[in-house]
Amino acid sequence: MLKGRHLLDPMDFSLEEIEEILNLGEKISKNPEKFSKACQGKILATLFYEPSTRTRFSFEAAMLRLGGQVIGFSEPNSSSVAKGESIADTIRTIACYADIAVIRHPKEGAPRVAAMYSKIPVINAGDGGHQHPTQTLTDLLTIKSLKGRLSNLTIGLCGDLKFGRTVHSLIKAMSRYKDNKFILISPKELRVPDYIKREVLQKNNIEFLEVERIEDVIEKLDILYMTRVQRERFFNEEEYLRLKDSYILDNSKLKNAKEDMIILHPLPRVNEIAVEVDEDKRAKYFEQAKYGMFVRMALIIKLLGVEEC
Amino acid sequence: MLTVNSIKNGIVIDHIKAGLGIKIFKILELDKINSAVCLLMNVQSKKLGKKDIIKIENVVDIDFTILGILDPNITINVIKDEVIVEKKKLKLPERVENILRCKNPRCVTSIEKYIDQVFYLVDSKKGEYRCMYCDEIYALSEV
Numbered sequence: 001m002l003k004g005r006h007l008l009d010p011m012d013f014s015l016e017e018i019e020e021i022l023n024l025g026e027k028i029s030k031n032p033e034k035f036s037k038a039c040q041g042k043i044l045a046t047l048f049y050e051p052s053t054r055t056r057f058s059f060e061a062a063m064l065r066l067g068g069q070v071i072g073f074s075e076p077n078s079s080s081v082a083k084g085e086s087i088a089d090t091i092r093t094i095a096c097y098a099d100i101a102v103i104r105h106p107k108e109g110a111p112r113v114a115a116m117y118s119k120i121p122v123i124n125a126g127d128g129g130h131q132h133p134t135q136t137l138t139d140l141l142t143i144k145s146l147k148g149r150l151s152n153l154t155i156g157l158c159g160d161l162k163f164g165r166t167v168h169s170l171i172k173a174m175s176r177y178k179d180n181k182f183i184l185i186s187p188k189e190l191r192v193p194d195y196i197k198r199e200v201l202q203k204n205n206i207e208f209l210e211v212e213r214i215e216d217v218i219e220k221l222d223i224l225y226m227t228r229v230q231r232e233r234f235f236n237e238e239e240y241l242r243l244k245d246s247y248i249l250d251n252s253k254l255k256n257a258k259e260d261m262i263i264l265h266p267l268p269r270v271n272e273i274a275v276e277v278d279e280d281k282r283a284k285y286f287e288q289a290k291y292g293m294f295v296r297m298a299l300i301i302k303l304l305g306v307e308e309c
Numbered sequence: 310m311l312t313v314n315s316i317k318n319g320i321v322i323d324h325i326k327a328g329l330g331i332k333i334f335k336i337l338e339l340d341k342i343n344s345a346v347c348l349l350m351n352v353q354s355k356k357l358g359k360k361d362i363i364k365i366e367n368v369v370d371i372d373f374t375i376l377g378i379l380d381p382n383i384t385i386n387v388i389k390d391e392v393i394v395e396k397k398k399l400k401l402p403e404r405v406e407n408i409l410r411c412k413n414p415r416c417v418t419s420i421e422k423y424i425d426q427v428f429y430l431v432d433s434k435k436g437e438y439r440c441m442y443c444d445e446i447y448a449l450s451e452v
Binding site: 087106107109110116127128129 | 413415416417418419420421423424440441442443444445
């Protein structure tokens, strides 16, 4: 039962519950108009303690497409937070006005604090470098819709695998499905942290490979998930210059990729995917953003427990 | 030398690291119980050099799990008719509230001071705890 629950961590929901959300997300993606009155009379509050246009728009568009309405703030200076109000007091007040709340906060664990004091469902829309569960749901719905399955896939993750929370969550989430393999493509300095390898991959006997260059493995991949490699993450300039081009995806690197491979990226992209790739039919990152909205629509419906149309 | 009589029935918390006795006294809220309680500080010890001891008369049902966090070397003796009938072994508690403090500057506990500091046991062998809010993992010696 998802009604009334919070979503704080991507692992909060069981496989069956995620399945329920993804199935509804798929239904919505095929016929969004059918759901245009699902949340009529309901209000979503967006509490954005740090700016994030993309995520906020995605949530707001999701609620508006469900026929609901939206209140909120997009940066704390324009709210009572600037006067020093605690998260507990803010959420208790908002819960008097809204039916469901989305919170983004620079501090790790802030959405959990909100949930502790909230009478309405709270959705974590990103808390610092910690969790971003609706991005994980977005990735899952995109993969399920475009590949037709969440199991038996070879998933290449490329870029900053050390600090990228999106990547860590995706590894955890995809590790719950059968026969998935991971190819982890990154410079040595930005490899997946040991605890993920130990606690998630090795513990569950999941096959994985660590490499430094996309070209060496691209023909094996069903999914290529790109993330940004930031200059400041490197220990020295020499290393950065040596490796930076390896992490920019362009048409020449795609030469040996499977015809039905899909390229994903959590966005915003800076330069890690060359613009020429946008024309490739395998480039699915903008479609992914659309699935993000559909899965948020499904999540709102489920947490509110409103009638599915 | 200061001498304190042995107790007939009750509990003796022994081998407390010198200086920690008063903290344990407060955490266990021994000032609120009706029985006779004695806190001995800086007692000579062969093992520790100096140690603290707490004696509680006629009470045995105190939850000592929290003490495992403070000092795993503490021994707890249950006394009946002046004889030790049980030596309780300390285990690390699964959940700890407001004893450990998260040191992660990015953690919400660094700004919302009214919330409880909650940690969960991750690895009892290594003595590792995880902050409930930011998931940062600490060895006990760090927090």
